Amino acid sequence: MSFPKKGKFFPDRNGCPIDEPLAQGSFASEIAAALHRALGSTHAAVKTAAGWTGANERTVKNWFSGRYGPSGEHLVALAHHSDEIMHTFLKMAGRQDLIVAVKLAVAEDAIADLLLAVRSMNGGRT
Incomplete structure (x- = not known):
């Protein structure tokens, strides 16, 4: 089974597909780096974060890739379980x-x- 021609990537704000992670230093990339430091880069890490937040694994994979960041509700759940995420959030908040x-x-x-x-x-x- 292959992806449909228009269904492989999430669109950006302009409706164009995104196939590159967001710029370094952005919210999504900072959270992605913190997730990798806290949980590693395995499928088990994705499953762990999905379990913590109740989010879909595909959504969590997008967090790990830096393509998108978690919503506020999911960020709270991640920070509850991970000091690394909490420290990253506090650092970004100054x-x-x-x-x-x-x-x-x-x-x-x-x-x-x-x-x-x-x-x-x-x-x-x-």
Whole structure:
């Protein structure tokens, strides 16, 4: 089975088919890069992102290719499951200060867990 002559690519805003990913630095390409960093480039990665968002696999493949970016609802679901997506979004929004705050909270949790482990090894003594 082959693709129909006019059905292989999604049209751009002007109605012409797109067969090149969007320019570097655009929303779609930044999210695509974050998806690849977070999940890799396998079919399993596409299935994982589709499972997280409830989006169709073809739609998710377009996100991975940088052809289109996720809608707001899907972006929220991706950010819920992936720190990489969240950090990319915050960076694009110019909110690097929040990235630092998130990393600090993660570090505080790790230190608290480590202290609990050390205390349990020492029989509860500090």
